[in-house]
Amino acid sequence: MKNFDLVQADQPADALKLKSAASTTRFIAGGTNLVDLMKYGIESPDTLVDISRLPLDTVAKTATGVRIGALARNSDVAVNKLITDQFPLLAQALLAGASPQLRNMATMGGNLMQRTRCYYFYDTSTPCNKRNPQSSEGPSGCGAIGGFNRIHAILGASSSCIATNPSDMNVALSALDAIVQIQGPNGNRSVPLIDFHRLPGNTPQRDNVLETNELIVGIDLPTPRMAGKSHYQKVRDRASYAFALVSVATRMAVENGTIRDIQIALGGVAHKPWRMPAVEKQAVGQPATEATFREVARQLLAEAKPQKDNAFKIKLAENTIVRSLQTVL
Amino acid sequence: MTNQKTYLIDGAGRRWFLKQSSALAGLFALPPLRFSTAAAVDQPTGLPPAGKRSLTLKINRKTYKLDVEPRETLLDVLRERLDLTGSKKGCDHGQCGACTVHIDGRTANACLLLAVMQQGRDITTVEGLAPGKTELHPLQTAFLEHDGFQCGFCTSGQLMSGVAAIREGHADSRAEIKEWMSGNICRCGAYAGIVAAVESVQKGGKRV
Numbered sequence: 001m002k003n004f005d006l007v008q009a010d011q012p013a014d015a016l017k018l019k020s021a022a023s024t025t026r027f028i029a030g031g032t033n034l035v036d037l038m039k040y041g042i043e044s045p046d047t048l049v050d051i052s053r054l055p056l057d058t059v060a061k062t063a064t065g066v067r068i069g070a071l072a073r074n075s076d077v078a079v080n081k082l083i084t085d086q087f088p089l090l091a092q093a094l095l096a097g098a099s100p101q102l103r104n105m106a107t108m109g110g111n112l113m114q115r116t117r118c119y120y121f122y123d124t125s126t127p128c129n130k131r132n133p134q135s136s137e138g139p140s141g142c143g144a145i146g147g148f149n150r151i152h153a154i155l156g157a158s159s160s161c162i163a164t165n166p167s168d169m170n171v172a173l174s175a176l177d178a179i180v181q182i183q184g185p186n187g188n189r190s191v192p193l194i195d196f197h198r199l200p201g202n203t204p205q206r207d208n209v210l211e212t213n214e215l216i217v218g219i220d221l222p223t224p225r226m227a228g229k230s231h232y233q234k235v236r237d238r239a240s241y242a243f244a245l246v247s248v249a250t251r252m253a254v255e256n257g258t259i260r261d262i263q264i265a266l267g268g269v270a271h272k273p274w275r276m277p278a279v280e281k282q283a284v285g286q287p288a289t290e291a292t293f294r295e296v297a298r299q300l301l302a303e304a305k306p307q308k309d310n311a312f313k314i315k316l317a318e319n320t321i322v323r324s325l326q327t328v329l
Numbered sequence: 330m331t332n333q334k335t336y337l338i339d340g341a342g343r344r345w346f347l348k349q350s351s352a353l354a355g356l357f358a359l360p361p362l363r364f365s366t367a368a369a370v371d372q373p374t375g376l377p378p379a380g381k382r383s384l385t386l387k388i389n390r391k392t393y394k395l396d397v398e399p400r401e402t403l404l405d406v407l408r409e410r411l412d413l414t415g416s417k418k419g420c421d422h423g424q425c426g427a428c429t430v431h432i433d434g435r436t437a438n439a440c441l442l443l444a445v446m447q448q449g450r451d452i453t454t455v456e457g458l459a460p461g462k463t464e465l466h467p468l469q470t471a472f473l474e475h476d477g478f479q480c481g482f483c484t485s486g487q488l489m490s491g492v493a494a495i496r497e498g499h500a501d502s503r504a505e506i507k508e509w510m511s512g513n514i515c516r517c518g519a520y521a522g523i524v525a526a527v528e529s530v531q532k533g534g535k536r537v
């Protein structure tokens with residue numbers, strides 16, 4: 001690991017000041033992703049701003065729902081009563097992610113920002129447009145396209161990158177209509193989670209819409225319009241401590257056998273949690289039966305384009321959606 | 330039942346073992362053995378070298394003062410500087426759990442923590458689990474009784490996670506133990522014994 005300077009921030013405003021001082025500065029929270037990437041030489045900042053002690057680690061009731069501080073630990077949020085009572089989907093997704101040791105250090109903001117686990121991104125001897133967008137001969141290329149791409153995207157990919165977002169938490173937040181609260185040098189802004197992460201297009205180096213001089217301060221969860229049941233289903237190569245091949249976060253409210261409200265987000269399939277509000281809208285008013293669930297799944301995967309090794313994910317995602325919806329029925 | 334004293338790796342016993350093994354090593358050019366007392370590792374006074382930070386770490390109820398570079402991980406500082414080699418380096422990337430320590434009472438992978446960020450935190454390593462020099466922690470005893478060792482490389486991390494699983498109430502069934510021990514990746518022949526040991530301590534109801 002290249003050496004670097006480290007400065008500690010006690011307040012969000014100090015963190016922002018320290019960050020804007022140099023372009024090769026990064027925030028560090030739990031460090032579980034950043035330190036890992038620095039060891040591989042994928043990130044090599046000159047300065048780290050330690051934000052781990054900012055007073056932004058509480059979960060609190062608000063007029064419209066619940067606000068979670070960006071520095072709240074994943075393991076604390078997963079057992080917080082406000083979350084387990086009102087947003088069990090988030091608690092379930094958090095506990096499905098990583099290991100106890102990692103969740104104890106991982107923060108909400110850090111989890112939003114964690115980078116892809118694409119093997120070629122991690123292997124600095126292979127080309128990667130996300131890790132190294134430009135070389136002297138033009139774009140670097142993508143090791144995964146034409147390489148071994150069993151874990152890669154089936155939706156929303158581009159010819160420059162087929163990586164997926166690896167987070168479980170993000171999938172649940174997407175289904176829950178979460179809003180990311182951001183503080184910048186010129187004030188605050190709010191970005192709905194579904195617009196926070198980006199599709200790769202021809203700038204895959206940018207995972208999300210956060211500017212380099214901005215700090216995530218919190219995540220808001222609005223109280224759902226209608227109470228319903230929820231479920232997070234994660235499918236992976238072993239029973240625990242592995243990233244998702246496919247995951248599905250569902251919320252559904254059913255009355256007299258009819259779907260009244262429904263949210264579905266998919267993980268492991270795209271550069272961002274995959275949600276299609278138009279498909280959800282059409283499902284409202286339909287009978288809550290397997291036939292409807294199959295049709296919803298088919299529509300969600302209608303645009304899927306497999307790579308050489310991951311065509312199995314399409315069927316897997318469809319079946320996992322149906323299974324999830326049956327679970328919340 | 331196993332005689333605990335035979336297994337205490339400390340003081341005279343450890344020195345005896347090291348003497349025997351270095352005699353066996355014979356002609357190999359071994360580096361000089363270091364027997365640092367467990368007290369604070371003192372650096373010569375003066376300003377820390379360029380790029381280094383003066384740091385105070387609270388580990389196993391003792392205070393250590395040292396100068397570190399910001400890039401040094403807690404695991405490297407424990408092993409390379411403080412001679413606390415109980416925490417092991419397996420993958421060095423948060424994937425195996427061999428480096429598991431407790432930070433303010435909760436488990437963490439020391440390989441992904443920067444030492445400079447741990448000032449003021451309460452750090453416990455496997456060396457600090459036992460209540461005293463002549464007594465093992467109940468889970469350490471249970472590992473002996475249930476044969477929870479194989480190569481032993483993963484043992485210290487498994488102990489740290491096992492203790493946390495019991496303390497936090499995640500050891501009520503074998504399935505639950507396995508889920509909450511999943512950050513410690515070793516699944517060798519010793520694993521069945523490890524799970525049994527955690528289960529027996531939980532059932533024994535002793536405060537851990």
Ligand SMILES: Cc1cc2nc3c(=O)[nH]c(=O)nc-3n(C[C@H](O)[C@H](O)[C@H](O)COP(=O)(O)OP(=O)(O)OC[C@H]3O[C@@H](n4cnc5c(N)ncnc54)[C@H](O)[C@@H]3O)c2cc1C
Binds near residue numbers: 026030034
């Ligand atoms: C072996 C392993 C397995 C894992 N398995 C899973 C899994 O199954 N599912 C899953 O979801 N995750 C998994 N993770 C990822 C883990 O959840 C993330 O590493 C963690 O959430 C990152 O949080 P952090 O606080 O440690 O982030 P850091 O490493 O501190 O930061 C990550 C990035 O976010 C930026 N950042 C952090 N906080 C802020 C903020 N407030 N504002 C702006 N930028 C910020 C940092 O600058 C950095 O670029 C795994 C990780 C490892 C190492």
Ligand code: SF4
Binds near residue numbers: 116121127130143
């Ligand atoms: S899929 Fe994206 S992250 Fe992976 S090698 Fe290609 S460009 Fe890099």
Ligand code: FES
Binds near residue numbers: 420423426427429
């Ligand atoms: S050495 Fe830290 S998890 Fe493997």
Ligand code: FES
Binds near residue numbers: 515519
């Ligand atoms: S104890 Fe080392 S492989 Fe299991």
